[in-house]
Amino acid sequence: MMKYEKASDGLGTQLRRLIELLDGDLEKIYENDGVGYRPRFTPIMKSLAARDGLTIKEISDLSSISHSAASQTVSKLIDLGWVFSKVGNGDARERAIYLTNVGRSMLPMLQRRWRATQAAANKLDAELSSPLSKLLAESIDRLSEKSFSKRIFEQEILLDKSKDNLN
Incomplete structure (x- = not known):
């Protein structure tokens, strides 16, 4: 078994390598699906699967990502036709985000993938010293x-x- 030989690399370098290994492989799996899904969509799609009609702030809070990241990702999902926005109930400046029929139709495949991803992460956790x-x-x-x-x-x-x- 090959050992990571650059333990002297800085924390940032190691974290970027870890993300590359995790998200890079997941990205390849999604690419093979041919639907244009990206791992960075997951926090937004999971939030909307749990409760449709969330604001960007609510999505950000629920998914522990920055408001800016949530906003940029929602814009991409709107471009793909998987979500849409409309003016919220109380404040015309707030927009609620909803899954489209296309986005909703993807949920069974995505939820299956999310369960498999979590199971693989749990298995990885079990293999590590901590x-x-x-x-x-x-x-x-x-x-x-x-x-x-x-x-x-x-x-x-x-x-x-x-x-x-x-x-």
């Missing part, structure tokens, strides 16, 4: 408590202090 899903959740929690930029800034201050002590 479950990746748990480490990711813990990392997100810690970074929500204290941002990475604040952590970097604190370390720069400590490095500067230790450099001053050497002089």
